[in-house]
Amino acid sequence: MNHAGKVIEGLMRAELDRYTAANPVSRRLADRAAEAFPGGVPLHWMRDWATPFPLFMAEAKGAELVDADGHRYTDFCLGDTGSMFGHSPEPVVRAVTDQIARGVTAMLPTEDGIAAAEALASRFGLPFWQVTTTATDANRFVLRWARAITGRSRILVFNGCYHGTVDDTFVRLVDGRPVHRPGLLGQVIDLTDHTRVVEFNDVAALEAALAPGDVACVLTEPALTNIGMVLPDEGFHAALRHLTRRHGTLLVIDETHSISTGPGGWTRAHGLEPDFLTLGKPIAGGIPCGVYGFTAAVESRMRHVQAGVPHGHSGMGTTLSANALAMRTLRVMLEEVMTDAAYAGMVALARHLARGLEAAIARHGLAWHVTQIGARVEFHFTPAPYRNGGEAAAAMRPELEQLVNLFLINRGVLIAPFHNMMLTSPATTEEQIARFLHAFDACAAALAGHA
Ligand SMILES: Cc1ncc(COP(=O)(O)O)c(C=O)c1O
Structure with missing residues (x-):
């Protein structure tokens, strides 16, 4: 493994420890769930997160989610689009x-x-x-x-x-x-x-x-x-x-x-x-x-x-x-x-999110790029956009994706567990975007020179 790989592995170990220490209730629920569900979850996608055991949700409203241990998260995953207009409008x-x-x-x-x-x-x-x-x-x-x-x-x-x-x-x-x-x-x-x-x-x-x-x-x-x-x-x-x-x-x-x-x-x-x-x-x-x-x-x-x-x-x-x-x-x-006014707000916030990501990526000299479709934003670990699925698949960095995902969870932010996807909802606020960008900046700083 090269030096960058070792750095990513070391960061991941620290994030896994941090998550495990912070989530004893989720851990207990995960142990119990393992007796009922093969793989420990009722739907196997729930295992796709970077966490060592599932984060159990207690409740969610708007763009905020509370887990079983009482931690509050700004939710940019929004049920991988299922609650794109906010939880329980x-x-x-x-x-x-x-x-x-x-x-x-x-x-x-x-x-x-x-x-x-x-x-x-x-x-x-x-x-x-x-x-x-x-x-x-x-x-x-x-x-x-x-x-x-x-x-x-x-x-x-x-x-x-x-x-x-x-x-x-x-x-x-x-x-x-x-x-x-x-x-x-x-x-x-x-x-x-x-x-x-x-x-x-x-x-x-x-x-x-x-x-x-x-x-x-x-x-x-x-x-x-x-x-x-x-x-x-x-x-x-x-x-x-x-x-x-x-x-x-x-x-x-x-x-x-x-x-x-x-x-x-x-x-x-x-x-x-x-x-x-x-x-x-x-x-x-x-x-x-x-x-x-x-x-x-x-x-x-x-x-x-x-x-x-x-x-x-x-x-x-x-x-x-x-x-x-x-x-x-x-x-x-x-x-x-799903009104015109709701979309106007969501898309404007997504634009702020995308610009903030680009600024952090540039600040830390990472060769990553950002894409946006209205209220949907992603960052990718290559300097230029992909033109097709073959190129995109070849550029996947699962170990980096997992690290970023877990790093953000440990700092109160949920993004989708697939290809760094984020959604802004009518309930998302500028403060939540700022909180996310703060956490992302810390992650980008840790990875500078190694990703
Ligand atoms: C573009 C697209 N179409 C259809 C679906 C299927 O949605 P569902 O799993 O809710 O049936 C998905 C799920 O991710 C999707 O991304």
Whole structure:
């Protein structure tokens, strides 16, 4: 190990000790949880933090979280986007409190659902909507619809994508060849038979992959946000739309993370024209809910294809989807929380955060860079932005990511345990940003010359 590696290892040891000493209650809970949950947590992602044992949450409100030992944290992870508009916004608390006493789920529609669909239509410019329980399901059902209405079996995704646990998308490029994503468990079908994968921003590869005319849809985020942040080149989206139209391929834009851009996501901010748009995570204030919207042309093709098959289970929909509670909270989020004014504040704060990070990085001579999509900010351990998922994956520094994550937790700040992701919410304050930048500066100072 070189000198820099030894420095990082030494810092990590000190942070692990500091965390262990500071969190005896979390430690006791972790020991107890290990008896109940394989791996010690009810969802394995909860182990992805840099902590030696999970930090147990006691409560959270706005942009603040309190752990089981009573420490207060400024929360920039915000449930990895699930609580992007702050923990338990007041309008959601009121709506849940009221609705929970008036029926949660009945397999019947409610008026709140109509209001929510109308709000989605005016926000995203797509007339028709369906509701699911998660963003994963929204993507899964859209792939099924796209195949059904085009009669084509293949889909195309970009290298480094993540769209939830949709098996079809668990394909990566390794040395230019499509393979299953490492770590994928229990999949017995060769996903590369039906999924093409090319690098983001590679228009020539995209054109070659669409040219055979057998791709039902391209599914992509407007910018990749799950492998660091990869922004589209100037003109990439225009080329993507042009090529998909030319080859009869539908375009699905997944706004689940890029809803950080503004009230209508990246789609409205940049005038994209998707056939389908999918979204989930924060849209019902943390109550499970996903949605997908589509054009009138798609709706007409759906009706046509449905008329040609016998009545039966379509393979889409789950029992709790679109329940009365989710529809109420979705409506309230769209009407009262995800407002233009809220976005203006969040995005301005994210800009301060990004500028503050850049200043600290420069002050300590680190060759890192910062990216921002509206209220979403990341710092990366390379001097220049990535152009595609392959580049981003090659630049990952897990040991450094873990150290920074734990260093910040030990100083009262939570950022996402993946690729240094931070979100500002309508509840985030300038003081919280200043507190974060203070902790980040200390971390950058410790790493100066070694990272
Ligand atoms: C872009 C994108 N789409 C969809 C999903 C799936 O969301 P969920 O896990 O809530 O189903 C994720 C999750 O991280 C995501 O990043």
